[in-house]
Amino acid sequence: MNEVVNLSRRGFLKTSLAASGGLLLGVHIPALGRSAEPAGPAPAEFAPNAYLRVAADDAVTVFAGHSEMGQGVYTSLALLVAEELEADWTTVRVEAAPVDPAFNHSVYGAQMTGGSSSTWSEWDRLRKAGAAARMMLIAAAAETWNVEPSACRAENGQVVHADTKRSLSYGKLVEKASHLKPPKEVTLKDPKDFKLIGKGVKRLDTPDKTNGKAVFGLDVTVPGMLVAVVARPPVFGGKVKSFNADKAKAVPGVRHVVEIERGVAVVADGFWPAKLGREALEIAWDEGPLATLDSRAQGEHYAELAQKQGVTARQEGDAAKGLDSAAKKLEAVYELPYLAHATMEPMNAVADVRPDSCEIWTGTQFQSLDRDLAARDAGLKPEQVRLHTMFLGGGFGRRAVPDSHFVREAVQTSKAVKAPVKVVWTREDDMHGGFYRPRAYHHVQAGLDAAGALTAWRQRIVCQSFLVGTPFEGLIKNGLDETTVEGAKDMAYQIPNLLVEWQQAPTGVPTLWWRSVGHSHSAFVVESFLDEAAHAAGKDPYEFRRDLLPKDSRHRRVLDLAVEKAGWGKPLPEGRGRGLAVHESFGSFVAQVAEVSVSKEGKPRVHRVVCAIDCGPVVNPSGVEAQMESGIVFGLTAALYGEITFEKGRVKQRNFHDYRMLRINEMPTVEVHIVPSTDKQGGVGETGVPPIAPAVCNALFALTGKRIRRLPIRNEELKAG
Amino acid sequence: MISLKVNGKDRNVDVRPDTPLLWVVRETLGLTGTKFGCGMAQCGACIVHLDGEAVRSCVTPVSRAVGKEVTTIEGLAANLAGPLQQAWIAEDVPQCGYCQSGQIMAAAVLLRECPKPSDDDVDACMAGNVCRCGTYQRIRRAIHRAAEMKAKGGGQ
Numbered sequence: 001m002n003e004v005v006n007l008s009r010r011g012f013l014k015t016s017l018a019a020s021g022g023l024l025l026g027v028h029i030p031a032l033g034r035s036a037e038p039a040g041p042a043p044a045e046f047a048p049n050a051y052l053r054v055a056a057d058d059a060v061t062v063f064a065g066h067s068e069m070g071q072g073v074y075t076s077l078a079l080l081v082a083e084e085l086e087a088d089w090t091t092v093r094v095e096a097a098p099v100d101p102a103f104n105h106s107v108y109g110a111q112m113t114g115g116s117s118s119t120w121s122e123w124d125r126l127r128k129a130g131a132a133a134r135m136m137l138i139a140a141a142a143e144t145w146n147v148e149p150s151a152c153r154a155e156n157g158q159v160v161h162a163d164t165k166r167s168l169s170y171g172k173l174v175e176k177a178s179h180l181k182p183p184k185e186v187t188l189k190d191p192k193d194f195k196l197i198g199k200g201v202k203r204l205d206t207p208d209k210t211n212g213k214a215v216f217g218l219d220v221t222v223p224g225m226l227v228a229v230v231a232r233p234p235v236f237g238g239k240v241k242s243f244n245a246d247k248a249k250a251v252p253g254v255r256h257v258v259e260i261e262r263g264v265a266v267v268a269d270g271f272w273p274a275k276l277g278r279e280a281l282e283i284a285w286d287e288g289p290l291a292t293l294d295s296r297a298q299g300e301h302y303a304e305l306a307q308k309q310g311v312t313a314r315q316e317g318d319a320a321k322g323l324d325s326a327a328k329k330l331e332a333v334y335e336l337p338y339l340a341h342a343t344m345e346p347m348n349a350v351a352d353v354r355p356d357s358c359e360i361w362t363g364t365q366f367q368s369l370d371r372d373l374a375a376r377d378a379g380l381k382p383e384q385v386r387l388h389t390m391f392l393g394g395g396f397g398r399r400a401v402p403d404s405h406f407v408r409e410a411v412q413t414s415k416a417v418k419a420p421v422k423v424v425w426t427r428e429d430d431m432h433g434g435f436y437r438p439r440a441y442h443h444v445q446a447g448l449d450a451a452g453a454l455t456a457w458r459q460r461i462v463c464q465s466f467l468v469g470t471p472f473e474g475l476i477k478n479g480l481d482e483t484t485v486e487g488a489k490d491m492a493y494q495i496p497n498l499l500v501e502w503q504q505a506p507t508g509v510p511t512l513w514w515r516s517v518g519h520s521h522s523a524f525v526v527e528s529f530l531d532e533a534a535h536a537a538g539k540d541p542y543e544f545r546r547d548l549l550p551k552d553s554r555h556r557r558v559l560d561l562a563v564e565k566a567g568w569g570k571p572l573p574e575g576r577g578r579g580l581a582v583h584e585s586f587g588s589f590v591a592q593v594a595e596v597s598v599s600k601e602g603k604p605r606v607h608r609v610v611c612a613i614d615c616g617p618v619v620n621p622s623g624v625e626a627q628m629e630s631g632i633v634f635g636l637t638a639a640l641y642g643e644i645t646f647e648k649g650r651v652k653q654r655n656f657h658d659y660r661m662l663r664i665n666e667m668p669t670v671e672v673h674i675v676p677s678t679d680k681q682g683g684v685g686e687t688g689v690p691p692i693a694p695a696v697c698n699a700l701f702a703l704t705g706k707r708i709r710r711l712p713i714r715n716e717e718l719k720a721g
Numbered sequence: 722m723i724s725l726k727v728n729g730k731d732r733n734v735d736v737r738p739d740t741p742l743l744w745v746v747r748e749t750l751g752l753t754g755t756k757f758g759c760g761m762a763q764c765g766a767c768i769v770h771l772d773g774e775a776v777r778s779c780v781t782p783v784s785r786a787v788g789k790e791v792t793t794i795e796g797l798a799a800n801l802a803g804p805l806q807q808a809w810i811a812e813d814v815p816q817c818g819y820c821q822s823g824q825i826m827a828a829a830v831l832l833r834e835c836p837k838p839s840d841d842d843v844d845a846c847m848a849g850n851v852c853r854c855g856t857y858q859r860i861r862r863a864i865h866r867a868a869e870m871k872a873k874g875g876g877q
Contacts, residue, residue, distance in 0.1 A: 203813050212752070212794035218757065227748070344764070345819045396853075629855055657761070
């Protein structure tokens with residue numbers, strides 16, 4: 001309860017007043033500019049803490065400290081508040097929170113959205129915030145009626161006094177409740193009494209996302225705003241040597257050409273003249289040490305690195321001995337490429353830097369860091385920076401960047417031209433913009449005993465670190481960057497002799513967390529190679545896994561459910577194959593069974609995916625299902641098409657024609673089954689991704705006998721004959 | 722000065738004639754429901770209707786829209802917008818939502834031309850629209866639902 005008390009309205013307002021120069025304002029309607037702020041007094045409202053307010057018209061506004069990037073978090077966070085508040089769900093709306101310590105992640109300590117953690121990290125805090133407000137509204141009604149609070153109850157947005165059949169809506173209690181002190185302790189509801197949590201509601205943001213009203217970062221306009229595109233080095237690590245802006249400035253509509261830290265910004269009246277201006281701009285680049293980077297040569301280098309011993313990530317028994325004494329040995333190399341997040345909305349930000357203030361509008365996953373780094377660039381204090389979080393047109397990790405570059409480009413440009421500026425990235429800028437899922441090379445060996453039991457496993461992972469050289473370097477412990485080995489290091493299979501190692505590949509290409517991070521490659525390798533071991537042992541891949549998993553494990557629970565629902569072992573139509581995978585990530589457990597076919601030309605098609613998840617207590621079932629569907633499409637897109645490659649230091653892919661996305665005509669039927677669970681709550685935003693690539697490739701093996709060890713899947717490897 | 726008719730209103734815009742219609746709609750007219758996704762007709766986020774036909778406004782010079790009716794998501798006729806939007810809500814379709822204006826603009830043409838589309842019709846009409854969040858299964862369901870609502874005369 002302490003955190004709710006500490007985050008009293010007064011304490012919160014003090015900080016938000018300092019930051020905003022006005023009363024706490026909603027940013028749901030992109031107010032856009034100082035002139036848009038209401039000048040008069042705020043309407044009567046009850047704001048018991050930072051996380052919600054109730055207006056005299058009964059409207060309940062929840063302030064979401066986590067960014068809405070598609071994962072449905074605005075709806076699930078509002079559900080947490082509304083459940084305990086006993087709100088009338090039809091009156092609940094959500095606004096993006098301002099940047100304030102009140103909204104720091106309850107575990108990670110900064111205002112950010114990531115790690116599939118939003119719901120579980122707010123599970124207590126927001127329910128307590130709602131409960132505190134409910135108690136205050138009850139107290140206000142009791143005072144009005146001169147009865148004991150214990151004789152009153154809250155339901156559906158009103159307080160009821162049963163004995164006298166009187167009731168008052170929350171809006172009518174706003175005035176009185178505002179004068180009450182927040183309770184020191186709150187009582188949370190028994191989950192069996194939940195009316196909203198776990199029951200399923202429609203997303204709150206759908207209406208505005210179907211009529212053009214939802215405002216994303218790229219949609220923001222402020223008075224006097226100019227639009228910039230930035231010419232960035234063609235090679236990562238490159239620098240501007242010199243540039244001639246004459247031709248760019250000759251393009252009608254181009255106002256300024258200014259050098260900023262990451263390149264040259266062409267600033268114009270709109271996007272089109274800015275883009276034409278950039279095309280006319282003459283720049284000489286110092287391309288730097290990555291000018292010769294070539295994917296093929298890099299792959300050879302990774303193979304060499306895999307020969308050397310790495311940092312031990314996990315050790316059980318003696319893997320070397322186990323392999324030596326095995327009756328049957330397997331060895332394989334798995335390779336996965338760099339991947340772009342390719343959010344539908346390319347990177348962008350609006351900044352308005354003034355001598356004593358800076359205002360930013362953007363879709364970001366990392367408000368506190370962006371705010372602080374923007375302040376540094378603007379030459380201001382963090383509290384002089386006001387950041388508005390807009391809807392994110394996809395995040396997947398790309399909008400949580402340790403150097404805040406897409407925000408800082410706008411800040412630096414606005415400061416240079418002394419006007420509000422929107423920096424727009426084209427699709428090509430975004431594709432070439434780096435911060436990719438790191439390339440990974442896994443060397444794996446396994447040993448089976450005479451009875452076909454898996455007795456030894458050695459996995460050496462060559463992968464670069466995206467934490468080195470960033471504010472997150474402290475996360476590297478004992479020389480190990482966990483993000484490179486997660487999913488392999490913590491595999492649940494009980495193998496007596498197990499060794500997982502990390503071999504650090506050189507940094508240079510900017511890399512980042514990409515939806516499911518290390519699990520995105522480690523799950524593919526662990527679940528594919530385990531399948532190889534099952535086949536080598538002559539065992540059913542399901543039974544083989546089951547035997548290796550701890551009894552009563554949540555892995556087994558989802559595996560059993562997926563297999564049952566998929567009809568594992570039952571005959572399939574001619575030309576179809578079935579494969580499965582199970583994986584834990586971000587505290588949730590997911591099993592998937594895929595059904596595939598392959599055309600004569602070797603083109604795979606995924607027809608059906610049966611998915612089972614155990615994520616602990618569910619807040620919004622439709623949201624969980626949606627995230628599983630989404631993760632499956634995301635992972636399948638990567639498995640079929642995703643690959644960023646380099647030639648002469650340059651990224652070869654440019655747009656959706658050569659960095660392809662799965663489309664509706666390729667969409668498998670996805671069935672999601674949620675395990676009823678009271679176990680520890682996990683995340684759902686990323687956990688659907690890791691199992692799909694191995695499930696599909698295991699199905700392809702079952703069908704064709706051909707083992708895919710390199711993603712994306714090459715059709716020629718599956719061609720008949 | 723170029724004269725346009727957008728969502729039933731006459732608008733004069735002072736832009737280069739080769740400016741893509743997308744940027745005129747978004748920046749000059751402030752209708753930001755139409756989205757920029759790729760700039761090369763690959764993703765469908767920018768779909769608007771030109772005399773009722775779906776076009777990729779990111780590759781359509783504004784000059785091509787002269788003398789035609791331009792319709793954006795904000796101006797989609799109620800008899801199409803109503804059932805589609807209600808079906809999208811009922812099926813919880815959008816996730817990030819960025820592509821959904823384009824999806825609905827494409828689906829509106831489909832339902833007008835083909836009031837009771839099959840799954841193959843949906844594939845043929847909607848394969849040009851990318852959804853990075855992978856809402857395809859729900860888009861398909863929502864289109865079928867909207868078709869039913871429209872057939873029953875509801876959803877307006």
